[in-house]
Structures are given as structure tokens and as C-alpha cells.
Amino acid sequence: MxxxxxxxxxxxxxxxxxxxxxxxxxxxxxxxxxxxxxxxxxxxxxxxxxxxxxxxxxxxxxxxxxxxxxxxxxxKVNQTWKIALVGAGDLGHAIARYQGFENRGFYIAAVFDKDPEKIGRSIGTLRIEDIKTLAPRIREEGIRIAMLTVPAAEAQAVTNDLVVAGIQAILNYAPVVLKVPTGVLVKDIDPINSLQHMTYYVGK
Amino acid sequence: MxxxxxxxxxxxxxxxxxxxxxxxxxxxxxxxxxxxxxxxxxxxxxxxxxxxxxxxxxxxxxxxxxxxxxxxxxxKVNQTWKIALVGAGDLGHAIARYQGFENRGFYIAAVFDKDPEKIGRSIGTLRIEDIKTLAPRIREEGIRIAMLTVPAAEAQAVTNDLVVAGIQAILNYAPVVLKVPTGVLVKDIDPINSLQHMTYYVGK
Structure with a gap:
């Protein structure tokens, strides 16, 4: 079907x-x-x-x-999927604290950043982990889905690492077009797309 | 047409x-x-x-x-639209600092919050304003578009105020279904929708 x-x-x-x-x-x-x-x-x-x-x-x-x-x-959200969140800036913090995941099939299982100032700190019950441990931790946890909130310039390199680690779906917040191999899904969260869709209808 | x-x-x-x-x-x-x-x-x-x-x-x-x-x-993004951002939490901060608006037709013209601890503080070049001044400030600035990053429980009340103030399009990050009169547009940014779309295709 x-x-x-x-x-x-x-x-x-x-x-x-x-x-x-x-x-x-x-x-x-x-x-x-x-x-x-x-x-x-x-x-x-x-x-x-x-x-x-x-x-x-x-x-x-x-x-x-x-x-x-x-x-x-x-x-397939009759199960709960683990998510790896990469990037612990403002947006990463907002996502890690977001209450809306509850009962909708997902939870953040791990958060990563490259900033030594952030690594080891907590967001709620999560501890920010070193991005160098991304691949082994994703494999260890059996994570298939990632949310990407790193700066635009770093997004492709992180994506390559995520793919190698076995990630199959990426929700991308960085304002870049990510290249991934066939079989890996990417969806972009782009507020500007939604805003531009509305301005078509808005009068001055 | x-x-x-x-x-x-x-x-x-x-x-x-x-x-x-x-x-x-x-x-x-x-x-x-x-x-x-x-x-x-x-x-x-x-x-x-x-x-x-x-x-x-x-x-x-x-x-x-x-x-x-x-x-x-x-x-209609051959012009630059002013945006009112309501809610200066983690997500509001991330949006206010987001570089992706540049050259795509939008800029954040005002940020509002109800928390006395936040009012008067700065995010970049923006000063967080008292949500009580929302309607007069939106009218004064001629703002037509708002981004909503307040907690779910407050989203409808703020929306009502935005509509009265003349807002015609709302980009809503709160995980609620907003009621608005005909002629006002709402689009929801819901990461879970995008995640659930992908899980349909992801293998365990």
C-alpha cells in the first residue's frame, strides 16, 4: 500500500x-x-x-x-521514540524543556553540544554531553531520530556524523539545505516559510 | 486569480x-x-x-x-514586515536572536513579556516590553504579524489581544489550537507534527 x-x-x-x-x-x-x-x-x-x-x-x-x-x-507513535538533540543554545534549551512532547510519541534522550562551558551542565533532568561522544552514544541508546539546533555553519558536518551513527530522520532548525544519503529523512522547521506563506494573504 | x-x-x-x-x-x-x-x-x-x-x-x-x-x-516579501514577538522565554530568545530573518522579508520590531523580571532587559538590540502595552505599541508600529511563544495556557488570551490590536497573521509555537475570527491567519509551528510525519517512514 x-x-x-x-x-x-x-x-x-x-x-x-x-x-x-x-x-x-x-x-x-x-x-x-x-x-x-x-x-x-x-x-x-x-x-x-x-x-x-x-x-x-x-x-x-x-x-x-x-x-x-x-x-x-x-x-508508529504508539511507541515512544528517543530523540538526540544536537545544539544546546537558546533553541536547544527551549526544545529540551518543551512540554509538548509528552504523550505524543517522543522524548529527548540525549543532548549534545561542543561548547566546553555547556558540557556537563543540566537542562531539567538531562545532562549536556560532549558532541565528540555523539556517534557511540546514539548507537548505545539505539536512537533513530535527531533534532538539529546547531549554527548553520556546523549543520552539515553534524549531519554527516548523525548519518554515520545510524540516525534515520532529522528535524533541522538550521537555515541550510542539508545533504543526506537516500533513506535518511530531513524535515526543516523554517519559521520564515510559514511567515511568507501568510504574507501572501495579509493586507498592508 | x-x-x-x-x-x-x-x-x-x-x-x-x-x-x-x-x-x-x-x-x-x-x-x-x-x-x-x-x-x-x-x-x-x-x-x-x-x-x-x-x-x-x-x-x-x-x-x-x-x-x-x-x-x-x-x-509580498519584496518589502520588510515588522513582527511582534510575544513571550521572551528560551524560545522567544532564540527567535529574537535568529539570524535567518535577514533578507527574507521580516524583522522583529518589538518583544513583549508579562514577567517583571524580564521587562526592560535586552535581547540584542531589542528591549523586552511590558505585555500590558501590547495593543498600543502594535498600533503605533503598524505591526500586522505576530509570533507567539507564550505558555499554552496563556496563548488564547494573548491571541485575543493581538487580534484586537490589528494583527492579521500569527505564527503560533504554543501547542494549542487558537481560535481567531475570519480574516486572521494562524499557522502552527509544531515540531511533533514533523516528527510524526517522519516516523511513518522510519524503521526500528
């Missing part, structure tokens, strides 16, 4: 909104309600979800706890 | 990659080269750009400086 990536890219948003409704004690929803909350058409949502099975019933809509479980299975 | 939003959403990525190639001194590119760098098909890129005019030539491809200028015009 080869589902188009554009559909996969929307599933986390569906899961997020369902978890939000669930936290408010709501048990069922509809593609209409989800559409309003997400700014998507209900037809789009129904079509996307129908790729994976019959999750809703005509007239009664979707049972939220069931659909959450299905989406977690599909996205 | 009503272009589908999914196409608009890809234009900032095209612009970003063109600026990246331009910084390397490259003058022309092709939809094939852009596709490889972006992980999109060349047909998709050609089709998207053709919505706005004839930017490329068969055989010679796209002239980068010209296409950059066209995309900046379309996305």
Missing part, C-alpha cells in the same frame, strides 16, 4: 486535533468539525482517512479514542 | 532554495535541480510556477535572480 506523502503529512494534524478534542472530554467528532478546526474541507479529511480503512460511520461520525489509536498505529 | 493554497504553501520553499543557490553564485537552475533539492517532482514545480506566468525557458531553465524577484513580489 503506497499512500501519497501529502496524505501522510496531514495525518499528524488529524491526530493532534483528535487528541485536543479528547482532552476536552469529547468522544465523537465529524469530518466537518475537524475541517473547521484544521482549515481543511471535510471531503479532504474523509478521503484521506478512507485510505487506511473504514474509521467513521455515516451519521455518527468518528469515535475519537478509536481513531486516535488507529492514527498512532499508522504513524 | 484564485490560486489554490497548497500551491502558495510551496512558493516559500521555492524561494528559499533559489536564494540558497544564488548565495552560492549560481545564476540559472531547472525544475529538475530544484526538485532534487526539495524532494518534489520537476513536473510539480513547473506546474506550480506556471500559475503565475512564464518564468522559465525550454532548454535554459530559470534565471535565478529574476525568479527570486518574481516570487518575492508574489509573496
Amino acid at each position: 503506497d499512500i501519497p506523502d501529502i496524505i501522510i503529512s496531514r495525518l499528524p494534524r488529524y491526530l493532534h486535533i483528535l487528541e485536543y478534542l479528547s482532552r476536552q472530554g469529547i468522544q465523537t467528532t465529524s469530518s466537518q468539525e475537524m475541517g473547521v478546526l484544521l482549515g481543511l474541507s471535510s471531503a479532504q479529511i474523509r478521503k484521506d482517512l478512507s485510505q487506511f480503512g473504514e474509521f467513521g460511520k455515516q451519521g455518527t461520525g468518528y469515535e475519537i479514542p478509536f481513531l486516535i489509536q488507529q492514527l498512532r498505529n499508522i504513524l | 484564485d490560486i489554490p493554497d497548497i500551491i502558495i504553501s510551496r512558493l516559500p520553499r521555492y524561494l528559499h532554495i533559489l536564494e540558497y543557490l544564488s548565495r552560492q553564485g549560481i545564476q540559472t537552475t531547472s525544475s529538475q535541480e530544484m526538485g532534487v533539492l526539495l524532494g518534489l517532482s520537476s513536473a510539480q514545480i513547473r506546474k506550480d510556477l506556471s500559475q503565475f506566468g512564464e518564468f522559465g525557458k525550454q532548454g535554459t531553465g530559470y534565471e535565478i535572480p529574476f525568479l527570486i524577484q518574481q516570487l518575492r513580489n508574489i509573496l
Whole structure:
């Protein structure tokens, strides 16, 4: 079953909104309600979800706890993934302290930096580790996912090390285009992309 | 001319990659080269750009400086937009110090926080202002865009104030679904969405 990536890219948003409704004690929803909350058409949502099975019933809509479980299975976040965070600057600190990971399938298992002033210091319960130990520590912990918050000039070199260490997915905050071999995934978090998308619609 | 939003959403990525190639001194590119760098098909890129005019030539491809200028015009980042940053925690500090805004159409014009310990302190050349002055300062500066890095529990109340003050676009880092009136845009920066998108493909 080869589902188009554009559909996969929307599933986390569906899961997020369902978890939000669930936290408010709501048990069922509809593609209409989800559409309003997400700014998507209900037809789009129904079509996307129908790729994976019959999750809703005509007239009664979707049972939220069931659909959450299905989406977690599909996205493989019915387990908890370890993350290696590389770069313990302001942004690295913000991510290490971010409460939003909880219950969404991830936790920061290790933080690395090259600055001797930072190595050994704590961020919450994490201790900042020497970037020289990156590869052995990632292998030891069996980590597959990394978040990259190093300066732009260092990002490619760190990425090369991450790939050699067995990292398969990188969430990149550095404003550079990373080169990785086939089979390694990179997604960029670029606030400017989102801002530029909005300015298209904003009046002066 | 009503272009589908999914196409608009890809234009900032095209612009970003063109600026990246331009910084390397490259003058022309092709939809094939852009596709490889972006992980999109060349047909998709050609089709998207053709919505706005004839930017490329068969055989010679796209002239980068010209296409950059066209995309900046379309996305309205041929001007520099002021941004109000609300929340001067770790993430707010990281954003205020972020070098990536430069030359991409934005700068942080004001930073706000409610913490008396933070108000009056500096982040680079910016002074953290009292959130109580949010509305008058936004009006005074003519700011249309805000970035929101306050805790989740405070995000909706701050959003309401931003809307009243005339903000038309909000880039939201808080892990909540913001309610805004029609005509106000919100985009969420949610690292978990991006991580969950990748775990679909990652092997254990």
C-alpha cells in the first residue's frame, strides 16, 4: 500500500486535533468539525482517512479514542521514540524543556553540544554531553531520530556524523539545505516559510 | 486569480532554495535541480510556477535572480514586515536572536513579556516590553504579524489581544489550537507534527 506523502503529512494534524478534542472530554467528532478546526474541507479529511480503512460511520461520525489509536498505529507513535538533540543554545534549551512532547510519541534522550562551558551542565533532568561522544552514544541508546539546533555553519558536518551513527530522520532548525544519503529523512522547521506563506494573504 | 493554497504553501520553499543557490553564485537552475533539492517532482514545480506566468525557458531553465524577484513580489516579501514577538522565554530568545530573518522579508520590531523580571532587559538590540502595552505599541508600529511563544495556557488570551490590536497573521509555537475570527491567519509551528510525519517512514 503506497499512500501519497501529502496524505501522510496531514495525518499528524488529524491526530493532534483528535487528541485536543479528547482532552476536552469529547468522544465523537465529524469530518466537518475537524475541517473547521484544521482549515481543511471535510471531503479532504474523509478521503484521506478512507485510505487506511473504514474509521467513521455515516451519521455518527468518528469515535475519537478509536481513531486516535488507529492514527498512532499508522504513524508508529504508539511507541515512544528517543530523540538526540544536537545544539544546546537558546533553541536547544527551549526544545529540551518543551512540554509538548509528552504523550505524543517522543522524548529527548540525549543532548549534545561542543561548547566546553555547556558540557556537563543540566537542562531539567538531562545532562549536556560532549558532541565528540555523539556517534557511540546514539548507537548505545539505539536512537533513530535527531533534532538539529546547531549554527548553520556546523549543520552539515553534524549531519554527516548523525548519518554515520545510524540516525534515520532529522528535524533541522538550521537555515541550510542539508545533504543526506537516500533513506535518511530531513524535515526543516523554517519559521520564515510559514511567515511568507501568510504574507501572501495579509493586507498592508 | 484564485490560486489554490497548497500551491502558495510551496512558493516559500521555492524561494528559499533559489536564494540558497544564488548565495552560492549560481545564476540559472531547472525544475529538475530544484526538485532534487526539495524532494518534489520537476513536473510539480513547473506546474506550480506556471500559475503565475512564464518564468522559465525550454532548454535554459530559470534565471535565478529574476525568479527570486518574481516570487518575492508574489509573496509580498519584496518589502520588510515588522513582527511582534510575544513571550521572551528560551524560545522567544532564540527567535529574537535568529539570524535567518535577514533578507527574507521580516524583522522583529518589538518583544513583549508579562514577567517583571524580564521587562526592560535586552535581547540584542531589542528591549523586552511590558505585555500590558501590547495593543498600543502594535498600533503605533503598524505591526500586522505576530509570533507567539507564550505558555499554552496563556496563548488564547494573548491571541485575543493581538487580534484586537490589528494583527492579521500569527505564527503560533504554543501547542494549542487558537481560535481567531475570519480574516486572521494562524499557522502552527509544531515540531511533533514533523516528527510524526517522519516516523511513518522510519524503521526500528
